[in-house]
Amino acid sequence: MSWLPHDPLLALVFQAGLGIIACSLLMLAAVFLLRLRLVLRLRRERRHAALWRPLLAECVYAVPETLPKVPHDLRYHFMKLWNHHHESLEGGARDNLEKLARALGLDVMARGMLQTSDLRLRLIAIITLGHLGDRQRWPELRALVSDSSPMLSLAAARALLDIDARATLPWLVMVMAAREDWPLARLVAMLKEAGPDQVTAPLVAALQAAGSPAQTVRLLRMLEVAHSGPAGAAAARVVRESEDPEVIAAGLRLLGDPRDLELARVCAVHASWVVRVAAARLLGRIGEPGDRRLLACMLGDAHWWVRYHAARALTVLPFTSLEELEKVRLTLNDRFASDMLAQAIAEARAR
Amino acid sequence: MSGSIDWVAGLQWFFMLYFIGINSGYLMLNLLSLGSLRRYIEEHSLDDLPRGISGFEPPVSVIVPAYNEEATIAGSVRSMLQLNYPDYEVIVVNDGSKDGTMAALRREFSLLPFPEAYWQRLPAQPVRGIYRSTTHPSLRVIDKENGGKADALNAGINASRYPLFCGVDADSVLERDSLKRVVEPFLEDPRTIASGGTVRIANGCSVDNGFLASVGLPRNPLALLQIVEYLRAFLFGRMGWSPLNAVLIISGAFGLFRKDVVVAAGGYRRDTVGEDMELVVRLHRLHRMKRIPYRIVFVPDPICWTEAPESLRVLKNQRVRWQRGLSESLTMNLGLLFHPRGGAAGWLAFPFMAIFEWLGPLIEVAGYLFMICAFVLGMVSGEAFFTFLLVAFGFGLVLSVSSLLLEEMSFHIYPKPGQVAVLLLMVVVENFGYRQLNSLWRLWGLLLWMARSKARWGEMTRSASWQTGGGGGTK
Numbered sequence: 136m137s138w139l140p141h142d143p144l145l146a147l148v149f150q151a152g153l154g155i156i157a158c159s160l161l162m163l164a165a166v167f168l169l170r171l172r173l174v175l176r177l178r179r180e181r182r183h184a185a186l187w188r189p190l191l192a193e194c195v196y197a198v199p200e201t202l203p204k205v206p207h208d209l210r211y212h213f214m215k216l217w218n219h220h221h222e223s224l225e226g227g228a229r230d231n232l233e234k235l236a237r238a239l240g241l242d243v244m245a246r247g248m249l250q251t252s253d254l255r256l257r258l259i260a261i262i263t264l265g266h267l268g269d270r271q272r273w274p275e276l277r278a279l280v281s282d283s284s285p286m287l288s289l290a291a292a293r294a295l296l297d298i299d300a301r302a303t304l305p306w307l308v309m310v311m312a313a314r315e316d317w318p319l320a321r322l323v324a325m326l327k328e329a330g331p332d333q334v335t336a337p338l339v340a341a342l343q344a345a346g347s348p349a350q351t352v353r354l355l356r357m358l359e360v361a362h363s364g365p366a367g368a369a370a371a372r373v374v375r376e377s378e379d380p381e382v383i384a385a386g387l388r389l390l391g392d393p394r395d396l397e398l399a400r401v402c403a404v405h406a407s408w409v410v411r412v413a414a415a416r417l418l419g420r421i422g423e424p425g426d427r428r429l430l431a432c433m434l435g436d437a438h439w440w441v442r443y444h445a446a447r448a449l450t451v452l453p454f455t456s457l458e459e460l461e462k463v464r465l466t467l468n469d470r471f472a473s474d475m476l477a478q479a480i481a482e483a484r485a486r
Numbered sequence: 487m488s489g490s491i492d493w494v495a496g497l498q499w500f501f502m503l504y505f506i507g508i509n510s511g512y513l514m515l516n517l518l519s520l521g522s523l524r525r526y527i528e529e530h531s532l533d534d535l536p537r538g539i540s541g542f543e544p545p546v547s548v549i550v551p552a553y554n555e556e557a558t559i560a561g562s563v564r565s566m567l568q569l570n571y572p573d574y575e576v577i578v579v580n581d582g583s584k585d586g587t588m589a590a591l592r593r594e595f596s597l598l599p600f601p602e603a604y605w606q607r608l609p610a611q612p613v614r615g616i617y618r619s620t621t622h623p624s625l626r627v628i629d630k631e632n633g634g635k636a637d638a639l640n641a642g643i644n645a646s647r648y649p650l651f652c653g654v655d656a657d658s659v660l661e662r663d664s665l666k667r668v669v670e671p672f673l674e675d676p677r678t679i680a681s682g683g684t685v686r687i688a689n690g691c692s693v694d695n696g697f698l699a700s701v702g703l704p705r706n707p708l709a710l711l712q713i714v715e716y717l718r719a720f721l722f723g724r725m726g727w728s729p730l731n732a733v734l735i736i737s738g739a740f741g742l743f744r745k746d747v748v749v750a751a752g753g754y755r756r757d758t759v760g761e762d763m764e765l766v767v768r769l770h771r772l773h774r775m776k777r778i779p780y781r782i783v784f785v786p787d788p789i790c791w792t793e794a795p796e797s798l799r800v801l802k803n804q805r806v807r808w809q810r811g812l813s814e815s816l817t818m819n820l821g822l823l824f825h826p827r828g829g830a831a832g833w834l835a836f837p838f839m840a841i842f843e844w845l846g847p848l849i850e851v852a853g854y855l856f857m858i859c860a861f862v863l864g865m866v867s868g869e870a871f872f873t874f875l876l877v878a879f880g881f882g883l884v885l886s887v888s889s890l891l892l893e894e895m896s897f898h899i900y901p902k903p904g905q906v907a908v909l910l911l912m913v914v915v916e917n918f919g920y921r922q923l924n925s926l927w928r929l930w931g932l933l934l935w936m937a938r939s940k941a942r943w944g945e946m947t948r949s950a951s952w953q954t955g956g957g958g959g960t961k
Contacts, residue, residue, distance in 0.1 A: 140869035148502060149869075152876035155884050162887040163910060169894045170906050215535070222536040254528040262532060285674065286529045318673035320542035327542075439605045474603035481601050485618065 180212050187213065191220045194231035202239060210244050214259045217241065221266045233267055242267050249275065258290050265294025273298065280307070285316040292317075293325055300329040304337040311357065312341055312350040319356055327360040335361040339369045348379040355385035367392050374398055380407035387413035393421050403429055408438040415441060419448030427452060431463065434472035442471060446479030457483055494865045501853035502874055508842045509881030515726030516888050522729045523721070523786055523896050530670075543669050544650055545573035546742070549642030551635050552578055552656040556585040560594040562656050565696020567622050571665040575624045578656075579642045582611070582632025591627050595619040600626065608640040608753035616645065635738070636754035636761035643745060643753060651748070653762070655739045657793060659688050659698055664789035668742040671783035678781045679747045679769060682736030683789035684720040686899065687713045691791060698791055703905050708801060711920050712794040714912045718889040721786065721896075728784035732835035734770065734815075736782070738762030740790035747780075758818065760811015767815050770831040771822040788899055802927045809847065809931025816844055847928035854878075854922060879917050886913040 139146045183206075190199045205213045221232050236242065241263060248260035249272070261279065264272045276298075279291035292310070295303040311322050326334045338358050345351040351373060358366040370389035375398070377383055387402060387410070399421065402414035415433055418426050430452070433445035449460055457480050464480070467473040548566055552559050559578070566576050580588050591597060597617035604613055611633035619625040630641050639653050650672065652665065661667075664683065671681040690704030704710055727733045741762060748754075751772055754761045766782060773780040795801040816839060822832040823840070857874050860866035890906075890913055893899065900906055 140867075140873060142869070145870055145873050148506070148877060149873045151506075152873060152880045155880035156876070159880065159883040159887045162884070162891050163913075166887070166891050166894050166906065166910060169891075170898070170903050173894075173898055174903065215532075218532075218535055254525075255531045258528075258532055262535070290532075315676065316674070320544070320673050323542045324537075439603070442603070471603065474601070477601040478603045481618075485620075485623065 179209065183209050183212060184216060187216055191217065191232065191235070194220070194235055195224065195228045196231075198231045198234045198238070202235065205239055205241075205244075210248070211256060211259060214241065214245070214263050218259070218262055218266060236263075236267055242269050245269075246272065254284070254287070257287060261287070261290040261294045265290075265297035268298050270298060280310060285314075285318075288314070289317055289321060296325055296329055300333045304329065304333055305340070308334075308337045308341040308354070308357070309344070312345060312354050315349070315353075319353060322353075323357055323360055326357055331360060331362045335365050339365050342369050342373065348377070348382050351377070351379075351382050352385045355382070355389060358389055363389075363391055367395070371395055371398060374402070380405070380410050383407075384409045384413040387417050390417055391420055396421055396423070396426075400426070400429060403433060408436070408441055411436065411438070411441045412444050415444035415448050419444070419451045422448060422452050424452065424454045427455060427463075431467075431472075434467070434475055435469045439475075442475040443479070446475045447482070449476065450479050450483040494860055497856055498860070498866055498870055498874070501849070501856060502877060504849050504853065505874070505878050505881060508846065509885060511838060511842060512722070512885050513881075513888070516722045516885070516892070518727075518729060519722035519725040519892060520895075523725055523892060526786055527896055543572055543666070544672065545575075545648040546571065546665055546669065547642070547646035547648040547651040547745070548574055548576045548654055548665070549639060549646065549651055550576065550578045550654050550656050551581055551638035551642065552583065552587050553581045553632070553635070553638070554583045554585045554587060555656045556583070556587045556590050558657055559587050560590050561696050562658070563591070563595070563625065565660060566654065567625060568662070568696065569660065569665050570662040571669075573648075574665060575626065575647060576622075577626050577628060577642045577645055579628045579630060579638040579645075581630060581634070581638040588627075588629055592617070595625055595627075596621045597627055602626075602645065605644055607644050607749050609756065610637050610641040610644060613641060634756055636756045636758070639761070640753045640756070643748065646745060649745055650742055651745050652740065652742045653738060654790075655792065658739050659691075659693050659696065659791040660740070661787075661789050661791075662697055664740065665742075667785055667787045667789050668740070671781070671785065672742070672744070675781055675783075677779045678783055679744045679773070680736055680741065680766060681783040681785055682724075682733070682741040683785040683787055684724075685716065685737045685739050685790045685792055686788045687716055687794045688791035689794050689796065701899055701901060703900065703908055704794075704796070706796040708798065709794045709796050710908065710912050711916050712801075714886055714889070714909060714916055716794075717893050718886060721889050721892045724784040725786050727830075727835050730830040730834065731781055732770075732830040733782050733784045734767050734831065734835050734839055735763045736766050736784075737790070739792050755818070758811060758814040759807050760813075760815045763811055764815040764818055767819040767822065767836075771819045771825075774822065774825065774827045774829055774832060777827065786896065788897060802930075805924060805927040806931035806934060809844075809928040810935045812839070812844055813932060813935040816840055844932070847925045847932055850922075850925045851929050854925075882917040882921055883914065886916060 140149050186203060190202065193199050217232065217236060221229060224232065245260040245263040245267070248256040251257060261276065264276065273295070276291045276295050280288050280295070282288040282291070292307055295307065311317060338354060338361050342351065342354045342358065345354055355370060355373065358370065366389050370386040374383050374386035374390070377386070383402065383405070387399070390398065395417070399414050399417040402410050403418065405411055405414065411433065415430065418430055422430070427449065430445045430449050434442050436442050436445065449455065450457065460476065460480055464473050464476045467476065550563065550566065563576060563578055578591060580591065596619060598620055600616050600618040602616040604616065611631035614629045614631065617627040617629065626645065628641050628645050630638070643651055650669070652668070654660070668681045668683050671678045687704070687709060689706065689709040690702040692699045692702065703713070724733055724735065738761065747769065748765065751765070751768055755764050758764050769780070769782065795804055816836070822828050823836045825832045828836070857866060857871055861868070861871040890909055894906070900909065
């Protein structure tokens with residue numbers, strides 16, 4: 136072609152440049168088309184939501200008698216709307232929402248979506264099956280708990296808890312302890328939803344069978360949503376037997392029985408500052424007036440956090456007024472200890 | 487004569503291949519971003535369901551360094567106190583402001599002196615006083631001698647109580663759930679040590695009570711051009727590196743870090759103007775050298791909005807400062823480059839940054855100058871000259887359009903089709919002068935860095951027109 140550079144290499148680069156510009160124009164067109172599609176989709180979704188919101192809200196009282204059909208391409212949008220209502224409402228309203236869902240065939244729809252490769256559809260399907268309490272999908276959901284995707288597996292675990300927490304928890308807590316890719320904050324939230332009656336026994340059993348310090352720490356953190364009595368007893372056992380500072384510190388957080396006071400006093404002089412911090416906090420919860428001396432010694436600790444929690448513990452210890460502490464502060468020779476106690480007293484006054 | 491022709495032809499091909507190379511590199515990043523952005527959106531598709539926040543997220547210390555921010559500080563802090571997050575504290579560090587920043591804080595938040603046992607873990611200028619708000623218990627103010635942004639951040643870290651800290655620019659406008667978004671990577675993977683999100687341009691948007699009320703486009707053409715630039719920088723400039731664990735920049739406007747890791751690394755360096763990037767590159771280097779598993783993550787959600795310069799002078803100052811910051815960050819951590827344990831950060835991201843971002847302006851400006859001069863002097867054929875221009879502009883265009891395409895496929899922040907049309911126009915326009923001007927400013931920054939002249943924080947002048955709520959732009 137005559138308009139191409141004569142140098143073959145230059146001609147190649149020139150053609151590449153033209154190709155790139157053609158690509159840009161195609162992408163420009165794609166941006167326009169995507170925006171057009173978005174505008175049309177949002178318009179449909181708005182109309183769909185306007186139709187369904189009043190019907191879903193009616194479920195607070197009863198299931199509406201006549202229900203419109205959910206178009207195939209709006210099933211994701213509808214499921215999200217339905218789940219939003221399900222998670223916002225409680226009691227009888229939820230039952231009505233589930234009846235409405237079954238009348239619409241939402242369970243069948245969700246089962247179909249579970250088989251797709253689209254992660255978005257699979258996630259919403261799993262959540263929906265959980266909310267519907269669909270026991271027939273138990274084997275599939277249980278298999279999904281082992282999936283390598285943390286999002287998918289965690290959603291499946293949550294769905295199983297929604298379907299039957301009592302049957303799920305005994306084995307699920309072991310998985311929760313072992314799967315480090317499951318965020319602890321999410322697990323604790325899930326266990327809290329299940330309630331202390333359901334989670335306490337399986338967690339205590341799992342703690343006894345925990346294989347590594349990391350698993351033990353995770354289980355101890357989860358036990359924070361369990362009944363304090365059994366959780367504290369199990370944690371005290373772990374604290375006595377373990378030598379791992381992280382485990383001991385996590386265990387001390389769960390203690391609250393005055394019988395654990397001796398354990399707190401022993402841990403207050405532990406070599407690890409993490410343990411000393413946890414012991415100071417525990418002394419603040421269950422300490423006696425006699426522990427004032429120990430805590431005052433801890434004010435001179437080399438670590439800032441130990442000094443801070445010892446000072447805070449002193450301000451919450453029974454039978455000790457802030458005025459008395461102020462007098463104690465004036466007798467302290469250690470400037471760091473004195474400054475820290477001044478801060479804790481100011482914080483206590485601000486509370 | 488033939489010797490000089492070979493020399494000219496060699497240079498011509500060098501510059502041509504350089505432009506092809508840099509842009510192909512960005513296109514590869516674009517492809518990487520496309521995949522990870524899609525996966526991210528799918529994985530977080532249910533985040534807006536009511537069960538989203540668990541209440542067990544780790545507490546965060548939000549650190550706000552402030553220097554001469556009298557006009558905007560109260561509004562900014564008020565918005566930061568209303569974030570949608572279960573447990574956090576706000577620490578404002580008044581870095582020896584010469585205006586009424588401290589007085590404004592005292593007046594607006596009823597501050598009282600607080601006898602805090604300040605823990606000097608990181609080097610920072612002396613603290614003049616620590617104050618606590620009587621109306622907002624989670625707010626504390628550190629009043630200290632001037633020492634620069636890095637120094638103020640270090641002082642904030644020293645005073646912080648929580649295991650994660652988030653450095654936020656005092657003039658940033660945040661999304662209500664911005665903290666929740668950047669904390670996600672820390673929840674998902676305990677190896678995460680830092681995360682940052684997308685920063686967008688606030689000019690033209692309207693802000694109500696410290697939060698973004700509606701998204702608009704500015705009337706100022708410079709600000710409009712920067713919108714396209716930010717899209718390119720964040721959506722694939724950073725998103726592309728994230729799956730490789732090679733993100734080298736987390737914007738100082740909003741970045742979340744694990745405190746113990748930053749303290750162990752020595753905190754922010756006070757002898758650089760690019761303290762945000764330097765810290766991230768240093769964290770990569772230290773973790774790689776010590777073989778400590780870690781992750782530095784980029785979250786694509788738009789979480790923070792910032793005011794872009796609307797005058798050439800201020801924009802030039804900003805770009806010069808950024809280039810100096812980049813130069814300092816890379817040279818202070820040269821040990822990461824091609825280190826056997828450097829991983830993707832040392833073997834891909836660092837060399838990429840060094841060749842295309844750090845030395846890029848030098849080669850780009852030299853390339854343009856050489857081709858123009860050689861063409862005028864008849865040393866390069868018209869065919870070669872126009873091919874060079876075609877490649878330079880063509881690649882520039884494809885990169886900008888692709889960033890807009892990514893935006894359209896993901897967040898579509900700009901709601902009106904007219905706004906998208908304006909941005910598409912900017913995508914074309916920026917290739918005719920704006921990009922070349924930027925290269926010149928960056929070259930100037932590079933030369934200033936080489937001359938080791940001093941730079942200071944706080945040179946940015948802001949109009950904050952969006953803070954009035956009017957937006958001052960097209961909607």
